[in-house]
Amino acid sequence: MSTNPLLKVSDLSKFYGSRIGCSAVSFDLWPGEVLAVVGESGSGKTTLLNCLSTRLMPSTGCVQYHMRDGEYRDLYRMSEAERRFLMRTDWGFVHQNPADGLRMTVSAGANVGERLMAVGDRHYGRIRQTATEWLERVEISQDRIDDQPRAFSGGMRQRLQIARNLVTSPRLVFMDEPTGGLDVSVQARLLDLVRGLVNDLGLSAIVVTHDLAVARLLSHRMMVMKDGHVIEQGLTDRVLDDPREPYTQLLVSSILQV
Amino acid sequence: MPTPLIVSEVAKSFTMHLRGGLKLPVVANVSFSVASGECVVLGGPSGIGKSSILKMLYGNYAVDSGQILITHADKTIDIASADPRVVLDVRRSALGYVSQFLRTVPRVSALDVVAEPLVARGIAAEDARERAADLLARLNLPRDLWQLPPATFSGGEQQRVNIARGFITDHAILLLDEPTASLDAANRKVVVSMIEAKKTAGVALLGIFHDEEVREAVADRILDVTAFSPRKAAA
Numbered sequence: 001m002s003t004n005p006l007l008k009v010s011d012l013s014k015f016y017g018s019r020i021g022c023s024a025v026s027f028d029l030w031p032g033e034v035l036a037v038v039g040e041s042g043s044g045k046t047t048l049l050n051c052l053s054t055r056l057m058p059s060t061g062c063v064q065y066h067m068r069d070g071e072y073r074d075l076y077r078m079s080e081a082e083r084r085f086l087m088r089t090d091w092g093f094v095h096q097n098p099a100d101g102l103r104m105t106v107s108a109g110a111n112v113g114e115r116l117m118a119v120g121d122r123h124y125g126r127i128r129q130t131a132t133e134w135l136e137r138v139e140i141s142q143d144r145i146d147d148q149p150r151a152f153s154g155g156m157r158q159r160l161q162i163a164r165n166l167v168t169s170p171r172l173v174f175m176d177e178p179t180g181g182l183d184v185s186v187q188a189r190l191l192d193l194v195r196g197l198v199n200d201l202g203l204s205a206i207v208v209t210h211d212l213a214v215a216r217l218l219s220h221r222m223m224v225m226k227d228g229h230v231i232e233q234g235l236t237d238r239v240l241d242d243p244r245e246p247y248t249q250l251l252v253s254s255i256l257q258v
Numbered sequence: 259m260p261t262p263l264i265v266s267e268v269a270k271s272f273t274m275h276l277r278g279g280l281k282l283p284v285v286a287n288v289s290f291s292v293a294s295g296e297c298v299v300l301g302g303p304s305g306i307g308k309s310s311i312l313k314m315l316y317g318n319y320a321v322d323s324g325q326i327l328i329t330h331a332d333k334t335i336d337i338a339s340a341d342p343r344v345v346l347d348v349r350r351s352a353l354g355y356v357s358q359f360l361r362t363v364p365r366v367s368a369l370d371v372v373a374e375p376l377v378a379r380g381i382a383a384e385d386a387r388e389r390a391a392d393l394l395a396r397l398n399l400p401r402d403l404w405q406l407p408p409a410t411f412s413g414g415e416q417q418r419v420n421i422a423r424g425f426i427t428d429h430a431i432l433l434l435d436e437p438t439a440s441l442d443a444a445n446r447k448v449v450v451s452m453i454e455a456k457k458t459a460g461v462a463l464l465g466i467f468h469d470e471e472v473r474e475a476v477a478d479r480i481l482d483v484t485a486f487s488p489r490k491a492a493a
Contacts, residue, residue: 030343188364195363199378217363221342235317235342242319246275253276 002031004066006172006204007052012061014047020228021047025061027223027233031171034198034205036219036236038212038251044228045208046176052206053093053174054083068171088118092165092173096180098157101164102149108135108160109145115168134163138193155186159193166197173198175207179214191217212255216240224248260329262352262430262462263292263315268324268338270307270314271488283488284310288324290481294430297453297463297476302483308466309358311483312433314338315464316355317345328353330430350378354432356424358439360416362409368394369404372422379427386426393422397448413440425452432456434465438472450475 005028014021022044029035037045050056052063054075064072068090075083087093095101102111112131121127132142138159140152149157158178165173178194179187195218198205207218215222216236223233224247232245243249268288274280285307292298300308313319315326317337326337330352335344349355354375363371372390377383394404397418403411408419421437434453438446446469453476456463467473473480 033343192363192365220346234320235345237316237318238320238342241313242272244273244320249275 004031005029006031006033006066008064008072009052010062012048012051012063013059014044014051014056015059020044022051022225023228025230027230029172029204029206031204032202033221034207034219036215036222037206037208037225038210038215038222039225040210040251043225045225047228048225049174049176049206049208053091054087055093065172088115089168090170090172092168092170094158094161094165094173094175094178096177098149098154098161101161102157104150105148107146107148108140108152111149111160111164112167115164119168130167131163134167135160137197138163139189153186155182155190158182158186158190162190162194162197166201166203169201171204173203173205175205175209177209178207179209179211187214194218212240212251224251259293259295259460261291261293262329263464264325264327264329265290265311265315266325266327268311268314268326269322270310270319271322285483285486286488288486292431292462292464294460294462295457296478297457297465299473299477299480300464300466300483301480302487306483306487308483309435311486312355312435312464312466315433316349316353328431350375352430354424354427354429356421356432356434356437358435360408360420360423362407362416364407364409366407367405368399368408368411368419371408371419372426375423375427389426390422393426394418396452397422398445414442414445417441418445421449421452425456428459429461431462431464434463434467436466436468438467438469446472 007029010026012025013023025048037048039045047056051058057076063075065075067073093101109128109131112134113127116127116130132145135142135145140156140159149160152160179190182190191214209215219236222236222239223230224239226247232239232248239248240252243252266289269286270284272282272284274282288311300311302308310319314321315337321338324338328335328337328348330348335348337345337348369387369390372393373383373386376386376389391404399415399418403415408416417440424432438449441449450472453463
């Protein structure tokens with residue numbers, strides 16, 4: 001087991017005026033670990049995700065990231081340029097709506113290739129080759145490489161967004177309701193794909209979802225949020241099989257059985 | 259013989275917040291140990307807390323107090339208080355569990371479900387699949403099912419996939435929750451011989467078996483869970 005957390009979050013809070021976005025969140029994320037953040041809409045899980053990924057500045061608190069050179073850096077003390085570089089290379093962000101994470105009017109191949117160019121790849125043939133391989137990995141057929149995502153179905157767009165994010169071999173991927181607007185059958189395919197990729201690549205991920213089945217399938221550890229506070233956290237199996245807090249018990253008992 | 263599993267003064271209750279904070283005691287003062295090469299069977303009527311004990315040992319249930327000590331690679335870890343990632347590491351390397359029901363994952367074939375614990379330990383996928391195929395063949399799972407996801411399998415078929423998945427590793431401790439409940443006589447015999455093989459290999463086994471014949475065949479000792487029931491103490 002590795003001895004250094006990838007991310008060290010301490011006492012992170014975000015206030016919108018007097019309203020609480022998220023309050024006093026602390027945790028460590030370890031390499032290869034998938035953390036699910038669950039809770040109903042308005043519980044602060046997306047605010048937390050946006051703060052962690054530096055898309056939003058927190059009101060207080062600090063997040064330290066274990067850089068590839070072995071140093072810890074405080075994310076909020078980095079320059080804007082450094083943060084953008086991290087976002088484009090070492091991190092991925094999978095949005096609920098693929099249109100937010102893709103360029104809808106450039107080809108699928110270019111969507112994937114763009115991230116490679118951000119890490120300095122300039123060889124067109126090699127970029128196209130890698131893009132083709134990644135489309136295959138996310139089960140998009142080769143002959144669609146020159147099509148724009150506008151012409152793709154919702155499930156295909158989401159898979160393309162995942163390919164675009166993973167092509168640079170990031171160490172940390174943020175996902176905001178990755179299966180949100182998808183049909184159940186499409187969801188199953190996507191979940192299986194994400195699960196396989198996370199295992200194969202050994203990535204760490206923070207997945208925001210309101211779907212406890214998604215959390216069970218993907219995550220090792222779970223954090224339950226309510227009104228901006230983390231009210232319960234632990235091993236995913238433990239939180240779902242033996243929920244301790246009243247709100248977690250309500251969530252778990254509200255799952256529909258099929 | 260070493261003793262890889264020691265349970266000491268464990269107590270567990272459920273607080274049902276949706277039922278006005280009703281407190282349901284499950285077990286109290288659970289203390290026992292299992293040595294390598296030994297098969298201990300949890301006995302007692304339904305609802306007395308046998309499955310709950312296994313779930314606590316595997317980390318699926320939290321405990322109110324007490325210790326669950328697992329010794330692996332010269333380190334002793336208390337499952338009752340360990341970090342999630344430590345629990346997951348112990349599961350990967352030392353602690354196996356065959357649950358009553360298989361949790362199926364969409365689109366993953368039976369063969370890969372069985373091979374997964376080995377792949378998680380860094381064994382090449384091809385080798386892991388070969389070992390998985392051996393086990394499924396031994397458990398008489400029809401070969402044409404191997405490439406299918408087990409979601410549509412019968413109860414007995416799912417259970418055999420689950421057993422194969424639990425037995426594929428060389429974990430030092432194996433927890434068995436009624437692994438033979440929906441099997442026919444021929445397959446029960448196969449499972450009994452697989453348990454015998456684990457004992458010979460020095461694995462510490464703790465199980466629940468309602469089938470008397472199987473219990474007679476595998477148990478070195480029966481631990482009566484009634485003794486840990488707080489309800490009995492109250493009566």
